[in-house]
Amino acid sequence: MARPPTFSPPQTEAELLARARALSGVCLGELAQRVGAEAPVDLRRAKGFTGQLVEQLLGASAASRAEPDFQRLGVELKTLPVNRRGRPAESTFVSTVDLAEIDRVEWAACRVRAKLARVLWVPVEGERDLPVPARRLGEPLLWSPDPDQDAQLRADWEELAGVIGRGGIESLSARRGRVLQVRPKAANARSRRQGTDEDGLPFATLPRGFYLRASFTAEILRRNYALPG
DNA sequence: GATTGATCATAC
DNA sequence: GTATGATCAATC
Numbered sequence: 001m002a003r004p005p006t007f008s009p010p011q012t013e014a015e016l017l018a019r020a021r022a023l024s025g026v027c028l029g030e031l032a033q034r035v036g037a038e039a040p041v042d043l044r045r046a047k048g049f050t051g052q053l054v055e056q057l058l059g060a061s062a063a064s065r066a067e068p069d070f071q072r073l074g075v076e077l078k079t080l081p082v083n084r085r086g087r088p089a090e091s092t093f094v095s096t097v098d099l100a101e102i103d104r105v106e107w108a109a110c111r112v113r114a115k116l117a118r119v120l121w122v123p124v125e126g127e128r129d130l131p132v133p134a135r136r137l138g139e140p141l142l143w144s145p146d147p148d149q150d151a152q153l154r155a156d157w158e159e160l161a162g163v164i165g166r167g168g169i170e171s172l173s174a175r176r177g178r179v180l181q182v183r184p185k186a187a188n189a190r191s192r193r194q195g196t197d198e199d200g201l202p203f204a205t206l207p208r209g210f211y212l213r214a215s216f217t218a219e220i221l222r223r224n225y226a227l228p229g
Numbered sequence: 230g231a232t233t234g235a236t237c238a239t240a241c
Numbered sequence: 242g243t244a245t246g247a248t249c250a251a252t253c
Contacts, residue, residue: 043237043247043248043249044236044237044248044249044250045237045238046237046238046247046248047236047237047238047246047247047248047249048237048238048239048245048246048247048248049238049246049247050246050247050248051245051246051247052238052239052245052246052247055245055246065240065241065244065245066244066245069245077246078247079246079247081247081248089248090247090248090249091232091233091247091248092247093246093247096243096244126248128248128249173233173234174232174233174234175232175233181232181233183233183234183235184233184234184235184236186235186236187235187236187237187242188235188236188237189234189235189236191242193243206234206235207243213232214231214232
């Protein structure tokens with residue numbers, strides 16, 4: 001993406017939400033122009049395009065920082081591709097699996113919970129047959145997990161973290177977990193990260209990440225939007 | 230049609 | 242290489 005004009009960080013949640021609302025209904029082609037960029041024809045070689053574009057437009061701190069997108073506000077930004085029925089088209093990446101420390105961290109202090117504590121969801125049209133520049137942003141939603149959602153996330157995280165902490169990451173498939181799952185998060189299948197096996201010995205494994213299942217984000221949208229039947 | 234495992238771009 | 246931003250594409 002070309003060098004963008006800079007947008008100041010929002011000072012309050014209300015300001016952030018107002019800015020995001022002002023972008024709803026606008027297509028990615030026009031939004032890209034506003035930062036001096038051009039929307040790609042497809043996302044095969046630009047998978048992070050939408051997220052990075054919206055980050056810029058809303059004044060998020062620079063990408064690739066291990067901090068909330070809106071540091072001052074403690075808010076994480078997530079664009080969410082949705083189909084024409086308003087259903088998420090993809091799972092949502094949350095955080096990488098910290099193989100070195102996960103056996104010593106509790107839910108209350110883990111990165112998954114921290115990241116999901118406050119999220120600005122920005123739906124974006126995600127039909128693959130809709131050209132990227134024509135895809136429009138939807139109405140944003142500033143969200144925190146309710147007690148039930150927190151409990152669901154916690155149960156899955158504790159189960160998954162338990163398996164990993166006992167050295168069983170190689171036995172974990174994406175089928176595990178009702179709302180949260182563990183999947184590869186890597187440049188390619190040859191990527192490696194140091195983990196711990198069942199005997200407590202270090203070994204090299206594929207980097208993994210925690211993802212929210214689409215069914216979980218679909219429920220968030222269902223509760224907060226009037227969706228087509 | 231939905232899901233899992235694999236992959237891509239960029240910043241530092 | 243590691244972190245961020247995610248979607249692709251093979252398969253079920």
